[in-house]
Amino acid sequence: MSLPLKYSARSLLVRRATVLMTIGSIGFVVLVYLGVLSLAGGLTAAFSTSGDPAQVVVLRDGALSETSSFFSLDRGREVMTIPGVQRDSEGTLLAAGEVMILNNLARQDGTMSNVTFRGVAPESFRLRPQIRVVDGRTFQPGTAELIVGRRLAERFPGLALGSELTLGRLDFRVVGVFDSDGSSFDSEVWGAAGDLGAAFRRDGSYSSVLLRAGSPAEAEALVQRIAGDQRLKLRALTEQEYYARQTTATTRQFVYLARALAVIMAIGACFAAANTMYAAVSARTREIAALRVLGFKRRSILGAFLLEAALLGLLAGLLGGLLSLPLNSISTGTTNFVTFSEITFSLRTTPRALLGGVLLAVLTGVVGGLPPAWSAARKKIPEAMRA
């Protein structure tokens, strides 16, 4: 017969102060783990809403990102007319040639970072329906106007609505702020391709061409067709894959950091759990003997103490998870290592990370609780009675 769950739970309550401190120490381990993972979670969320599997990004052959890609307008126009590119009801090709320019600007705290300026075509908005102007209005091509992603406008004082800035040879004005549902476009500044191209003397080339295919399968076929065309010397990949690659390159560092920290801190916390559980066992030596006399098996004693340790871990995991929730309101930024430009995002603790954090805490409790539970189960009844 095993001891009831209530026994383990009530036992925790008896040594409230000690148990609380142990929960605190393990809880902070979980908090660190979740905190660092929320950076990765936020970045992943920003990129995953950016790419559409039915759209194709075309870059210069060999280039890994739009930053290092440029090719002539002629080659760009040629790739737009490849069979498989969708047209709307009026016969307009759903294709957009764009120019990407990095410009070094100051953040709020005075540090500098590269900001992405995307020179776009009218079709660019149709290919990215998540973009909505939420403040001000959209830009007029030919008048050196810009619209800025919401997060970027908050982070870079020089990009606030109404501000003026000199880019290359032209003076631009920010006339609108847009929101793109937390996607990576929130970290971009948009203007007409002609205006930005002229300002930076990049009007003779495209950085990328974005194409709309009928379906994800047709997009794959389009990718193959472009890759197979030796003349074009262009590289194509689905928009979804393009952003997924940027995600792994940038989030990997945070995932590694979170895991390394969690493992090391958990080892330290295991000893705290062990201390607490040893104290619990030694305080209850007589009680354990009494239980044995009543007929409870060694296995049941071991189980009850392990359960107690697991409960301790569970509570710590929940505490850590709870403490990590306010992180979700923080927005921050770092550099996207593929494009070398600023990417802003909100921290996000994913359900999966939360589950991982709780499991980590339970595991810490159980590992720390195992030796004391073992020693409790092995106590000899007559000696324990006399204690």
Added chain:
Amino acid sequence: MRKLVWRNLLRNKRRTLFTVVSLAVGVFLLCVLGALLQTFNPTETETSEKRIIVRHAVSLQFELPEAYWRRLETIDHVDAVSPITWFGGIYKDPRPENFFSQFATDPVTLLEVFQGAEIDEAASTAWLAERRSFIAGRRLAEKHGWQIGDEIFLQGEIYPVDMNLVLRGVFTYPADEAQENQVFFHRAYMEEALDNPGMVGTYWLRIDELENVSAVISAAEAMFENSDARVKAETEQAFAASFTEMLGNIEFLFGAIGLAVIVSVFFITANTMAMAVRERYSEISVLKTLGFGRRRVLGVVTAESTGIGLVGGAIGVLVAGVLIRTAAEGLSTMFPLFGAMTLRPSVALAGLSAALGLGFLSGFLPGYAMARRSVAEGLRKIA
């Protein structure tokens, strides 16, 4: 008195040991975080402070005309100018362990500007003579097992051309080993492959005296103020720091993690000491009856916890010192930046003081509460 502290520490050996270990783990982590953080702030050497890097004012995505080379040379206090272009090609595959800095440069002026690097006479002559040759830093050459005469292939990513290079020399950089993770090859070879666009990524300037640095920076920026490609000039230090800046607030992130580690460890040590003090309630009452003052009782308890802090801290720092040295090599394959990671005395000292502070506090708090409680009540517990 000292004996009392010692005996108390040994009374529950397992508990003391566990607490020391968890404290050591915490201090170890703090030291590693501190060492990591310092890799983001590059080593200051006199030569790197005397080097100025000139780049396009908009961003590194834009290049500067070749004609700027001669004009920069005319600035007062500039001893030498070398064109240095980041090639950023792919060696073998795009995995981070195969990433390293590759620069196209003018071999003659590079050796004048890249002061601090040492290369033997024969190798340098061979490098200067051959268009397709390259030189590599010692650390990088060792990592990839390159021998003189070996060929490497760099697939262009930023530039639509590939470089097929042959190793003609290995340089060392005694003042800052992190500089040994780079490769330099002939700019002329790349220009030819690109059909001579006449562009340069950055210019490195060597200055005669440290005090002239800011004058040269202003002069260089003013020189191109009204041209199409305005420039930004800064010391090599500031240039390197700008990359760290781009990463965002690393210091805040690491600081927050460090703080959470400290809080977590504090819970552990405070818990231990609270346990130790609580079970000694009656004993402390006896001590007080025998004439020990509150202060001495408190002294015994805090000495005990500070001792735990000292030992735990020392172990943590020692292990960190040993592990960081070995781990740096391993980590550098994944994150090249961390190859130069070392535990500096300032970080070690900070870790040790954190441990001592935690030890002291975790004994003082429960000890203070206990010392104030009534003797009569404590004695009653004996029965």
